[in-house]
Amino acid sequence: xxxxxxxxxxxxxxxxxxxxxxxxxxxxxxxxxxxxxxxxxxxxxxxxxxxxxxxxxxxxxxxxxxxxxxxxxxxxxxxxxxxxxxxxxxxxxxxxxxxxxxxxxxxxxxxxxxxxxxxxxxxxxxxxxxxxxxxxxxxxxxxxxxxxxxxxxxxxxxxxxxxxxxxxxxxxxxxxxxxxxxxxxxxxxxxxxxxxxxxxxxxxxxxxxxxxxxxxxxxxxxxxxxxxxxxxxxxxxxxxxxxxxxxxxxxxxxxxxxx
Numbered sequence: 001x002x003x004x005x006x007x008x009x010x011x012x013x014x015x016x017x018x019x020x021x022x023x024x025x026x027x028x029x030x031x032x033x034x035x036x037x038x039x040x041x042x043x044x045x046x047x048x049x050x051x052x053x054x055x056x057x058x059x060x061x062x063x064x065x066x067x068x069x070x071x072x073x074x075x076x077x078x079x080x081x082x083x084x085x086x087x088x089x090x091x092x093x094x095x096x097x098x099x100x101x102x103x104x105x106x107x108x109x110x111x112x113x114x115x116x117x118x119x120x121x122x123x124x125x126x127x128x129x130x131x132x133x134x135x136x137x138x139x140x141x142x143x144x145x146x147x148x149x150x151x152x153x154x155x156x157x158x159x160x161x162x163x164x165x166x167x168x169x170x171x172x173x174x175x176x177x178x179x180x181x182x183x184x185x186x187x188x189x190x191x192x193x194x195x196x197x198x199x200x201x202x203x204x205x206x207x208x209x210x211x212x213x214x215x216x217x218x219x220x221x222x223x224x225x226x227x228x229x230x231x232x233x234x235x236x237x238x239x240x241x242x243x244x245x246x247x248x249x250x251x252x253x254x255x256x257x258x259x
Contacts, residue, residue, distance in 0.1 A: 003209060005224060005255055007248045008036035008232035013060060014045035016237030017053040019166050023229070025240035026064055030071050032242060033249045036104065037064055038076035038232060043115045047236065058083075058091055065099035074104030076179065076232065079128060080169065081110050081121055085136035089143035093151045101152030104177065105140075108160040109133045109167070123242040132167045137174045158211065164193050171208065172197035179211040184219075187212065188226050210241075214244065217251040224255070 009029045016022050029037055041057035044050060046201040057075050063072050078088065088107075096103040109129040110116070114139075116123040124132075137157075144151060158177035161167035171178045171194060182190055186209070195205040209231035212223055220231060231252075 003229040005252050006035035006230045007033075007214075007245070007252050008076075008211075008230060009034050009242070009245050010038040010040060010232050010234040011240060012046070012234060012236040013039050013055040013057070014042075014236050015048055015052045016055070016240070018238075019055060021238050021240060022055070022060070023067060025065070025235075025237075028240075028242055030053060030068050031104065032246055033253075034071060036072045036074070036230070036232070037068065038074055038106070039064075040041055041075045041078045041082065042112055043119055044112075045236075046112065046192055053237070053254075058095070061095050061103070062098055065095050065102065068099070068102075072102045072104050073099060077106035077108040077146050077158065079110040079112075079115065080107055080136055081175040082115070082119070085139040086143045088136075089140045090147060092140075092155055093144065093147050093149075095189055096151045096153070096155055096183060097149070099152075103151075104156045106158035106160060106177075106179070107133070107137075107140075119123075130163065130170075134166070134170060141174065162190060164190065168194045169197045169201075171202055172201050172205075173191070175208055177209040177211050178217045179230075179232075181213060184222055184226055187228065191227055207230065214248050217247060220248075220251060221255065 011025050031167045039057055039060055045054055046051045113123050156176040157174050158179055159171045159175040160179040162180045162182055198205040209230055210228040212228045214231045214233040233248050235241055
């Protein structure tokens with residue numbers, strides 16, 4: 001399957017004590033030509049002051065959906081155990097309608113222990129969190145089919161993670177987009193493992209978009225050759241510096257035009 005290369009930005013909702021800083025960053029990113037605006041689903045900053053300013057993911061997605069006109073949007077990624085999965089499906093459907101059909105439902109097993117401890121969720125183990133995600137994916141899928149009104153479109157599911165036995169099996173079963181932090185050689189190897197899972201469950205591995213962090217203009221083309229087509233630049237508050245994002249967008253435009 002041939003896809004256009006896309007550029008995303010992850011506007012990390014940390015260290016921005018005034019939400020207006022995030023609103024401005026969304027506006028600047030859309031005006032710059034970004035394809036997807038992501039945030040993340042944590043309750044505390046991951047970098048800098050661990051008790052610094054931070055905003056919640058899904059209420060922010062509703063605001064981004066209302067503010068924007070063109071870009072897709074979503075979480076990179078939602079913590080799988082943070083919300084009742086039927087409720088999460090309903091939230092996703094609602095944001096999809098607010099945006100006019102531009103939501104990507106990004107989800108993962110979760111990993112940041114402070115989120116769990118401070119908000120009263122059971123952290124468990126990597127295995128128990130993945131088992132919960134497996135149960136939740138089936139419930140999300142079932143609930144989306146029951147909702148009235150239905151989503152504007154079949155909401156693309158993005159699953160983040162690289163576990164070869166369990167996570168990639170879930171990607172094969174449910175995902176339209178697979179996000180991984182893997183470098184080139186690991187991406188190539190894990191794509192082969194994903195293809196094996198797809199063969200087992202009867203899905204087309206070519207129908208699953210590969211998503212990675214932006215590696216810089218010198219390395220992006222090699223990742224495209226390995227199957228990646230969605231590159232995401234991360235930036236945090238309070239500045240929300242989009243310099244690297246603009247570089248990535250310029251590279252995308254040159255790459256697409258063949259120049």
